[in-house]
Amino acid sequence: MTRRLLLSYLTLAALLLVCLEFPLGFLYSRGERERVINAAKDEAESVSAYAALSIAAGRAAQDLPERAAHCAARIGGKVLIVDGSGALLATSHPLTEREEDSLASWPGIAAALRGTATEDVRTSTIGGVEYLAVATPVRHGAEGQGAVRITVPTRMVSERVHHVWLLLALGGLAALAAVAALGFVIARWTGRPIRELEHATKELAVGGTAVPVAITKGPPEVRSLAATFNRTAARLEHLLSSQRAFAGEASHQLKTPLAALRLRLENLENDIAERGRGSLAAALTETDRLARMVEGLLAMARLDESAAERERVDLGQVCAERHHAWSPLFERHGVWLVLAGDAEGEVMALPGAVEQILDNLLSNALRVSPPGTTVTIAPRPYPAHERRFPHRASGPGRVELHVVDEGPGMSEEQRRRAFDRFWRAPDAPKGGTGLGLALVQRLAHASGGEALLRGAPTGGLDAVVTLPTAGPRHPAPPVRPPAPHTWRCVPTRRPGRPRSRDRSAA
Template sequence: MTRRLLLSYLTLAALVLLCLEIPLGFVYSRGERERVINAATDEAESVSAFASLSISAGRAAQDLPERAAHCAERIGGKVLIVDGSGTLLASSHPLTEREEGDLPSWPGIAAALRGTATADVRTSTIGGVQYLAVATPVRHGVEEQGAVRITVPTRMVSERVHHVWLLLALGGLAALTAVAALGFVIARWTGRPIRELEHATHELAMGGTAVPVAITNGPPEVRSLAATFNRTAARLEHLLASQRAFAGEASHQLKTPLAALRLRLENLENDIALNARGSLTAALTETDRLARMVEGLLAMARLDESAVEREPVDLGRVCAERHRAWKPLFEQHGVWLALAGDYAGEVLALPGAVEQILDNLLSNALRVAPPGSTVSVDPRHHTPHERRFPHRHPHRHPHRPAGPGRVELHVMDEGPGMTEEQRRRAFDRFWRAPDAPKGGTGLGLALVQRLAHASGGEVVLRPAPRGGLDAVVRLPAVPARPGGTGSTGGSGGSGSAGGAASTGIPAPRPARRLQSTTPGRR
């Protein structure tokens, strides 16, 4: 903003200076030119009057040479006096015979002999005068007695005009410099409230505390904007705090009644008739589903309250670890869990986030995968080589790549998949597809998305190459350090301890994580 204000000030000042200095320069040049012409014309008329008296008195040969020499010395030019036939009477400088013979044909002298005064002026490119020649007739009454021609050197006039133009240019530069200095101070003063608003907005967008912006400085419009921002930030912070408090407190308060309700239902199993046990089983199932939903809400509330810094996570090791943990459960359901990909390195993520993301995505995939199908976990590092030769990777989806410095983690199943509309709504809290298997809560993918965004990445859903769904999680990669791929001290699982994944399918050997996971995308 400061640069734009300063540029506008300088542009306006330059336009004003140009509108003032250019006309001033041309006016001065024209004035100097007219002054020189008038002075030369006055001098020629003075010499013409003296020549007329001398010729009438018969003293032209004695008086005119001295007068011509004196006038030429005074003006620093040349003076020629001829009689009515064009014969030279007096000259301030010597002439050749040929020049004397050509005097009657010179334009200025010929016109003066006919009784017409002339002034021959040539101008330079900036209004100065290259040379000036003035011719005036010599009269005595109505009798034409001769002519006077004066040539004035104008080099000094041209230099003076150029000097004035130079002074005007230097004055304009000095004025622009002063305007720039003063404009910079004004622009900084004007833009200070805007910079404070920008800083406060950036802090608020990054999840920091909304710090009120001072509203006592700057123009009225900026002060009004600052006051509106303060009210908006305070209201937003209040709403977010209320939402987090409600979700966390409600989750904590509901856990104990739900546990007691399940215990009472289980105690009733031996005291009810056989034909009513189906209803009891359904009630227990719904109680478990409600408990998982409460766990998911609690996990999201903890994620909102956390301010954990991202750290390097060994993605390959985490994928291998979760593959070993989930593989037996997949085999029990007749589904093959494959670990593919050639990526070996680290990504930046919240502690425990990658494990939770994988647990939720694998739980969702197992819920919808038909027996005999395959669920694959495929971490990839996007490279320009893949973009140039896509035919060498036919299993790669042709959508937008992760981009330089980012890693894609794919979890692909061969289930029924989702329509485009369902994929757009899949990340909404509590939303489940109409044909989704029973037991989900609709919070799993919402939590995956929150964890990916908090880790500086994103998650998208695509159709898988073999049918089903391809869940793609993009995370920022840690640049490889010389001599290795980076330290493993920041690998996944270094976060705070948390509960097991709250899935409809028990989470096998859950890793340490920041929050408990909640699957169920459908």
């Protein structure tokens, strides 16, 4: 804003200076020229009157040369006096014979010898110097006696005109500099409320406390904007505070009754008849489902109110840690958990996001995987053929994180709806909440990536999460030929106890 205001001030000042200085310069130039012409005319008439008296008195040969020399020395030019036939009477500078013979044919002298009342004013260039020529007839009464021609160099006039133009240019630059300095101060003063609004908006955007902006500065429009911002920020801060309070209190207020309810249901197991054991098991299952749903809702609420910055995450290390943590549970259900992939390096993600993404995807994969099948965790580089798309090529590098199972899979319509909150497949077994994949998608988007489901070659699901890679911490080393394509596979030990097939939606 400061630059735009300053540019507008300078543009207006420059236009004003152009509109003032150019007419002033042209007026001064024309005035100087007219002043020199009038002075030359006056001098020519004075010499003409003196020459007429000298010719009438018969002293032209004695008086006119001295008069011509004196006049030429005073005006810094040249004086030439001829008689009625065009013969030279006096001159302040020597002439060649050819010039003396052709004096009567010179335009100014010829016009004066014809006795016209007009003067011939010409500007010629002699020896690289501009001269102003004035010719006046010499008359005694009505009879023409000759002509006087005066030439005055205009170099001094040109120098004065150029000097004035230079002064105007320097004055204009000084005025622009003054306008720039004053305009910068005014622009900074005018834009200060806007900058305060921008700073407060940034603080609010990153999760900081909304500091009220002063509404006593700037023009009325800015003060009105500041007042509106203060009301909006206060309202938003109140809503965020309420959400934070809910996320913090609901965790304890909801978990405790659910845990107590489950404990009471488990204590009833010995007091319930055999025919009621099925209902008790269903109640316990629904209690577990409700607990998971509460955890998912609280996680999404915390994600909505969180404004954490992205950080560098070692994707290979996180994958190895989650593989180690989930392997015992997969073994108990008779499923292989394999870590494979060739993508090493860091990605940009919210703190803890990659861990939560893997936990939800692995939980869903374990729920739908039959005994004896394999679930694969595979971080891979972004496919080269996908980088041709404009919206991807201009962004940072990307890495794909795959979690592939060999379960029953989903139809294309089901894969499109799987990321909706609380959505579950029609044939999904009890126990799911429909929040896992929704949370995965929210975490991926908040980390600058995306999540999608594909059909796996083995018939199951290929859950793909794309994350942006982190830039190098230090200048990159010289480019070397790529190493041969390798895969690393870290399987668990062969499961020993199978379980029944359990198919459910994410």
